[in-house]
Amino acid sequence: MFKKIIHAVFLYDNKRKAVTLLLVFAFIGCIKNQDRLFSQEAICVESTNAVKKVAFLTFDDGPSNMTEEILDTLKEEEVNASFFMIGELITEDKEPLLRRMVEEGNLIGIHTYTHRVKEIYASADAYIEDARKTADRIYEVTGTEPTYYRFPWGSSNCFISPFCDEIIVCMENDGYTYFDWNVSAEDSVGKPSQQKIIANIRKDYKKYKEPVILLHDSSINKNTAKALRYIIDELKAEGYEFATIDKRSKPCQFK
Numbered sequence: 001m002f003k004k005i006i007h008a009v010f011l012y013d014n015k016r017k018a019v020t021l022l023l024v025f026a027f028i029g030c031i032k033n034q035d036r037l038f039s040q041e042a043i044c045v046e047s048t049n050a051v052k053k054v055a056f057l058t059f060d061d062g063p064s065n066m067t068e069e070i071l072d073t074l075k076e077e078e079v080n081a082s083f084f085m086i087g088e089l090i091t092e093d094k095e096p097l098l099r100r101m102v103e104e105g106n107l108i109g110i111h112t113y114t115h116r117v118k119e120i121y122a123s124a125d126a127y128i129e130d131a132r133k134t135a136d137r138i139y140e141v142t143g144t145e146p147t148y149y150r151f152p153w154g155s156s157n158c159f160i161s162p163f164c165d166e167i168i169v170c171m172e173n174d175g176y177t178y179f180d181w182n183v184s185a186e187d188s189v190g191k192p193s194q195q196k197i198i199a200n201i202r203k204d205y206k207k208y209k210e211p212v213i214l215l216h217d218s219s220i221n222k223n224t225a226k227a228l229r230y231i232i233d234e235l236k237a238e239g240y241e242f243a244t245i246d247k248r249s250k251p252c253q254f255k
């Protein structure tokens with residue numbers, strides 16, 4: 001009898017352990033893949049009315065100490081890009097960079113104020129408050145109201161799924177449109193080389209007349225800034241023009 005009880009407890013414990021382990025693995029998987037989640041699901045329906053080949057370069061997570069180099073390259077290549085900014089990184093010394101972005105025809109959108117997952121994705125209200133704070137900061141510096149935003153980790157990720165629709169509706173009521181991507185440089189995971197970044201983009205952009213390319217503008221993205229010229233030159237050679245996201249025939253959205 002005693003043996004039977006021990007056996008039952010052991011089995012019960014094992015089941016509990018198995019369930020706990022499964023939950024832990026699922027959680028780790030979610031965290032581990034958070035940067036890649038969207039690039040794996042990066043499918044926004046190709047617009048049917050696009051006639052011209054136009055590429056949309058988008059940079060998340062700026063401003064940073066790479067922003068100036070990125071802007072210099074864009075200017076030399078005579079192309080424009082869209083920047084989704086982190087509000088708390090718009091320090092006084094970075095303000096001239098934002099004004100330069102706008103003066104040179106680039107677009108500034110909202111990314112997040114803090115980029116801290118637990119805070120911004122705690123609730124729909126928390127997300128919206130964070131986004132508004134970022135919009136206010138951008139307006140304060142540039143005098144331009146942002147109208148586009150990009151969800152950190154994209155519009156359907158592990159963190160926002162319970163209230164994603166609520167956020168989208170509320171933000172839409174405030175006049176904001178979210179923008180995902182269909183091509184990823186995958187430059188926020190590890191430290192890919194210039195060649196790897198170029199290869200990541202190359203494997204997908206030709207599928208689209210209007211590729212929306214996800215890149216990052218942060219201090220760890222030196223190779224992104226250096227690869228930019230080659231990316232632009234290759235796309236130009238393939239017949240693509242460049243524009244800011246507001247010129248796309250329709251927003252690139254996963255859902």
Ligand SMILES: [Zn+2]
Nearest residue numbers: 060061152153
């Ligand atoms: Zn980000």
